[in-house]
Structures are given as C-alpha cells and as structure tokens.
Amino acid sequence: MAKLNIGIFGATGEVGKEIIDVLHKLDFPVKELFLYAGKSAGKTIETPYGDIVVQKADTADYSELDIALWAIGGEWSLKNWERAKDSKCYVIDNSSAFRYDDEIPLIVPEINGDLLKENPSRLISNPNCTTSIAAIPLHILNQIAGIEKIIFTTYQSASGAGNGGRQELIEQSKNYIKNERVENNMFQHPLPFNVIPHIDKFRDNGYTKEEMKTDWESRKILDLDDSVKITSGCVRVPVERSHAEDIVVETKNPVDLNEYRGALRKEPMLKLCDNPENNEYPMPINTSGNYVVEVGRIRKPEVFANGIRMFVCGDQLLRGAALNAVLIAKKLYDLGKFD
C-alpha cells in the first residue's frame, strides 16, 4: 500500500512532538514527514525520520501533503482552512475551531471512525482531551445499558495548559517548598499544592468552556440525543501529566458490573484497573506516557436506580490529543482513502 506525505503543524509544541513519536511507534506508513510551525520556523528538528527543517505554517503547500495534522490553535485553524480546503489533503485539527460544526466529523476512531467511510469532509476534528479520555468507557457503557445522564468531575494536569503549564508547576513547586513567593502566569492562581476550579473561559451559565466541551463533544461522538443530560466540573490539579475523571452515569437499563468490566477488558486501548483489594485503580503516575486509558473504581451510584460510578485516567497528550489524531489518520488510511 501507498506511503503518505504527512505534515505536522505546531511541530515544536507538546502535541506536535508527541504526534511525531506516535507516528513512529505505530509504524505509520510515512513517505515523507514535513514539519511546520509559527515562531519556530527555520529550526531543524531531530526526528526518527531524520533531521527536518521546520517550515512556516502559514505558507504551507497542502498540495504536497496527504494528511495535515494541525496542532497550533483554534484561531490559526479558522484562518487556514481556506488555504487547505481545495487541496486533496486531509486535515485533522486538534483545535476546537470546527468541532461543533455539523458538517465536520468529530472522531474517536474506535467509536465513530466508520463515519469517515461515507462522510466527504476532508477536515476532521480531534476531540477535547477530557472528552476523548472518557469516551471509550462511556461508549461501551452506552452500548450495554444506554446512557441517560453523565456527571463529570475532573482532575486535570498542568500540561493540559501546554508545556509552559507543566514547567510553571515544577518551578513554582520548588519556590513553594523553599517558602519563597509562588508566581503564576500560566494559571489564574498558583497551582502548586492547590486545586483551581477554572479551566478555559467562563460562560453565562456559570460553566467554563472546558466543562461545556465535555457535554457538546461527548454528545456528538457518542451520538447521544437531546434527552441525555450532561454536567461537568473541571478542576486543575498539581499533576504534571494525565487527566483523571470521576464519572457518574445514569443508564436506561441495569448494568451488571462484571459484564461491564468484561466488555472493558476486550477493548485493547483500555486497561481495566479495578482491584481495590490490591490498591489498584487508575492514577496519573501510571498512565503518563501510555496509550491506554485506565478504568477502575467501578461501582453502583446510589443516586440512580441504574447506572455506574467509575474513575478514569489517561494521558491527555496521547489519547487526549496526539494518539487519537494519529489513529484518525490510520483510520483514513485503512479505509482506503489514499489508494
């Protein structure tokens, strides 16, 4: 089968770097890798595909690419689709710019990757990290018992705000421990040894945009109808990498916990991590750098006659971004879009 020309936009950022690594580790059929960035254009980057000079993202020639993986930002994506849209290149966009557009597929490949068979869109959105980490366990639950309500409560790591967030957490933790002044630029307040119930902008309904994304995007990916109700509370915690989520779900039908555990076990990209007697449950220190999402603390929520409560943890840069984007690219490839 053909090999592809792949372009990574925002190649020097956290997500971009992970995309290069995932492409290589998954042995993606790369013919040539092209790297693009804004300010970092001109730099030479060492990659498993050789040393590559980073080109200017704004002037990329999409006609030489089969797939462009965009990880620069929403405003940039909005401005640049005009330049990309008439080429034959598929664009997989990590930003939220097009996620809520009915014409644009929002994909977690294991769930709704088959939408790409028929859908003619050459622009595909990659979901928000918190949403994609929870999506597969929720999809399996939806198939077994039908989701009626979801209550998300999150523990989101500093690197969710980019590498600057991670660095600020570590540097300022040193100051905190030395009893020196703790500064904050990346977060609204100092994050070391604190939790901050504020991620992204506040909206009129009192929820942040991050909180609303888990509603809008879970709904679209899982194909939930309007009768399903979702509420989310997103909180930044002093963790370097990986997001954890407490999820309470009401289902239409009763859930047999062991049937659900069995179904989770069959999914290769999940790891059932649910042995409280051995102190085994999902935790950020175990998921960081890993492709699988951990699911555990599975129990009945007293508040709903039918339903489940669980704790889910995954690497927000991998399943939450780079890995999912590359799996979308792989799905396009496997569907024969480049034959």
Place this chain on the structure above:
Amino acid sequence: MAKLNIGIFGATGEVGKEIIDVLHKLDFPVKELFLYAGKSAGKTIETPYGDIVVQKADTADYSELDIALWAIGGEWSLKNWERAKDSKCYVIDNSSAFRYDDEIPLIVPEINGDLLKENPSRLISNPNCTTSIAAIPLHILNQIAGIEKIIFTTYQSASGAGNGGRQELIEQSKNYIKNERVENNMFQHPLPFNVIPHIDKFRDNGYTKEEMKTDWESRKILDLDDSVKITSGCVRVPVERSHAEDIVVETKNPVDLNEYRGALRKEPMLKLCDNPENNEYPMPINTSGNYVVEVGRIRKPEVFANGIRMFVCGDQLLRGAALNAVLIAKKLYDLGKFD
C-alpha cells in the same frame, strides 16, 4: 458565668494543637487546661494558658474535667468511654467510633446544635471532616429547596492523613522534583504530582469508608430521610491542607441561585466566593488556617430539573475537626449545661 476545666486528649497531635489554638482565639471560658496523650505523655507544652505537662490519656481523671475533647482515635475512644461515662464530664469525640450510634448526637452546631438541649448524652460525636465542611451549605440548600440526591466528589489534602501525611507530601515532592525515588508510607501510593482515589478502607460495595461516611453522616446531621440518595467519590490530592469538594445536588423544589447565594451570605461561618469574572472561587490556598468555609462555582446542574452544582472548600483541621469540636463545647456552655 462559670469557667470550665477543659481536657484535650491527643494534645500533641494535629487536631489537638488546633483545638488549643481555637479555644484561645474564640476566648473560650477556660478555667484550667489539661493536656493528655499516649506516647507524648510527660512532655511540657507551651500554650496560651501557660506551660502544661502532658498527662497519660489512659489514666485521666474525668472527675476533674467539665469537657474532654478526644482526638486520639476510634479504638482508643471505644476503649475509654467506659472510664469516662460515669463522670459529669462531657466528652466530644473526634473519632468515628460513636458517630453512627442513634443515641449519640453527631453535631455541627449551626445545624443541629439545639439537639443538645434535650439530649441527655454526655458523649457527643464530631463529624468526619469532609462531611462537616459541606454540611452548612447543604443544610441551607435543604431548607430552601429540600435535598433529594447528593453527589460528592472530593479533592482531599495530605494533612487529612495527619501531619505525617503532610510531611511525606512535602519531603517526597522534593525527591520528585530532583528526579529521585519517591517513597510512600502514609499513602498507598506516592502522592506528589499524583491523585489517589483511595481514602480509608474499601468496603464490599466498592466504596471506601471515607466515601460512606459522607453518606451516613450527612444523613444524620441534616436529618435526611431514607428516600434521599447520596454517592461519594473521595480522592487524595497533593495539597498540604484544606479539602475541596465538588457537590451536585438534586432538590425537590427549584432553587433560585441568587436566593441561595443570599442565604449563604447571611451565615457568618461561610464565605460566598462566587465571582468567576474576577477569578474568585473556593481554593485550598485561600481557606487553609481559616474558620470559614468557602462556597462558589454555584450553577444549575443540567442533569437535574431542580438542583445545584457548587464547589466548596474548607480547612479540614478547623471546620473539619478542631473548630467544630470547640463550637460544640461552646454550644453546651451557651445552653447552660455547666451553670
């Protein structure tokens, strides 16, 4: 009015030390302060009431005390009630040993302190920290709209596991930052830059005892009947002090958010901290060392026709332990129990 002989048991522990401080700051009518401990008996402690020699807790003479504040531990409390029960001394017990006994009042003074008027028990239980931090905001909501369901999801600090927990967090955070081996003795796993969904022992239903305490104790303090359903997810986070809680509540009747905010504002021991536009919301770095519990992020939860979602944060050593215990003592005093 009379001054009282007060005994603090576990006087050299975290809660004991805070009790001494709160007694003094609230200008409690102390005649003489007696300190008791296990291993630390014999030590001399500097207090605002002078230097005091710590006596052996096991051999305390309750006949010389008006109030004994117990903060040693559940097993110790169970063993020692026999020795205390025939004296005229009131015992306020911080442990969970007697909290679920129907005969023993479980008190947050602002909510159900008046139970002490009629109740003849000289043993009074002080609630679990997570429960007491949330109790007053929930009580006010219950009065306005009637609680039907509560979903707790917590962010609990290291010092909830005692001063050893706090020390381990700080010491091991240094190792983490230096890329050295991170040890754990106080927690089941390393806590620095991690979150651990495990506090206290697991029970057969998949919930921890800490999680069940918020159910059992909220129910008893708020006088909720069996039709009210509660579920809780308790998680340890790398914070030194103060517990934060995300709370989703379904109510019988609609809640006007501003009416609720107004009612919270009237309660002196709460601080409404709900100005997202100015980045103001409850956070551990702001509540540690403070008597007031902060309440904010007040919004409608989409999952319930009537209800509220909020974020609550309070010092688990103060409202969650020492302050509440002293306020119980003050209530007994104000009710004329020692006249």
